[in-house]
Amino acid sequence: MALVITSEAEALVGVESAPETTEVEKHDIQRFAVAVAWPNKPNPLYHDEEFGKASRFGSIIAPPTFATSLKWLGPVLEKVNPSMGPYRVGMNGGNEYEMYLPIRPGDVLTGRGKLATLKENPRDDGGCMLIITMEGNFTNQKGEKVLTARQTLLRIYGPDQVKK
Amino acid sequence: MATRYIEDVHEGEQIPAYTVKAGYMELNRFASANEEFIPIHMDPDYAKNVAKLPDVIIMGNLKLAYLANALERWAGADGWIKKIDVSYRKMDNVNEEVTATGVVKGKRVEDGEHLVDIDIWIENGKGEKTTPGSAVVSLPSKG
Numbered sequence: 001m002a003l004v005i006t007s008e009a010e011a012l013v014g015v016e017s018a019p020e021t022t023e024v025e026k027h028d029i030q031r032f033a034v035a036v037a038w039p040n041k042p043n044p045l046y047h048d049e050e051f052g053k054a055s056r057f058g059s060i061i062a063p064p065t066f067a068t069s070l071k072w073l074g075p076v077l078e079k080v081n082p083s084m085g086p087y088r089v090g091m092n093g094g095n096e097y098e099m100y101l102p103i104r105p106g107d108v109l110t111g112r113g114k115l116a117t118l119k120e121n122p123r124d125d126g127g128c129m130l131i132i133t134m135e136g137n138f139t140n141q142k143g144e145k146v147l148t149a150r151q152t153l154l155r156i157y158g159p160d161q162v163k164k
Numbered sequence: 165m166a167t168r169y170i171e172d173v174h175e176g177e178q179i180p181a182y183t184v185k186a187g188y189m190e191l192n193r194f195a196s197a198n199e200e201f202i203p204i205h206m207d208p209d210y211a212k213n214v215a216k217l218p219d220v221i222i223m224g225n226l227k228l229a230y231l232a233n234a235l236e237r238w239a240g241a242d243g244w245i246k247k248i249d250v251s252y253r254k255m256d257n258v259n260e261e262v263t264a265t266g267v268v269k270g271k272r273v274e275d276g277e278h279l280v281d282i283d284i285w286i287e288n289g290k291g292e293k294t295t296p297g298s299a300v301v302s303l304p305s306k307g
Contacts, residue, residue, distance in 0.1 A: 028197075035197035036229035038190050043236065056242070064232040064245045068225040069198045089215060092224040094297075096249040152251075 003128040003162040005118050008083035012115045017075035019110045026105035029062045036063055062103035067149055072111035072136040080115055086161060093152035101146050108141040126159030168240035170278035170303045179266035182234035186222050187259050194226045220258040227262060227286045227295050234264040235299055242304045250297030256288055263287045278305050
């Protein structure tokens with residue numbers, strides 16, 4: 001018998017959530033570039049407009065892991081969470097990004113997320129570890145594939161939070 | 165930034181270490197840029213007394229960004245990180261030094277693209293790999 005996974009949650013595996021649209025603003029890219037480089041200077045390709053114009057991309061582009069700031073997990077988890085009950089602590093288990101095209105200021109990205117897998121492992125204390133994996137696919141305003149994101153979330157359920 | 169060509173790359177080559185002592189300045193700036201306002205990454209009282217962690221911990225997403233920094237510095241002006249994949253196995257605490265680095269596993273050609281497969285990881289001050297992963301970088305060819 002499942003410890004925390006419900007049939008309602010399992011039925012959502014592979015079902016695409018409502019699309020989330022993000023307009024990528026220049027300042028968001030620049031601020032992200034400063035934050036990931038701090039205390040060093042940001043890479044000018046993500047920050048300096050003159051440098052960007054002269055580059056092979058013709059403009060500044062977003063740093064490689066800018067996708068961590070895109071919101072796509074929410075619509076997936078909103079559907080998964082209600083049947084699953086409270087847990088003790090949640091953690092980021094891992095990220096994977098495949099980047100097909102650069103993200104530029106003004107791009108309008110549409111992310112479509114889905115639950116990929118649900119797995120639970122019993123823990124010695126009688127609780128369990130729930131492993132949730134999700135996949136998000138992003139296209140730009142031209143309909144081109146920009147990136148695929150895969151996210152692993154870990155949730156620890158205490159012995160009092162699993163089905164008996 | 166100079167260009168690195170596929171011909172310059174050899175198996176076993178080390179990705180130069182990118183080290184940051186990630187304090188509250190680094191964490192808070194990243195929290196704002198990544199819209200990642202989570203108590204275990206910003207509030208020592210919550211981290212220690214509620215989440216029962218030794219201290220505030222560095223965001224996984226920030227460690228991922230440091231790995232990308234290490235890779236792009238190595239890959240040069242014409243490189244492109246095609247894929248990056250990491251697992252967060254151990255926590256890294258605020259104000260600790262974290263080092264992003266890696267080693268080249270091999271080279272291959274796929275659909276006319278010259279690709280480098282790289283093992284990457286974040287290492288803590290004790291030399292433990294807290295965040296192992298892999299990356300694929302495409303580089304130009306001289307040929």
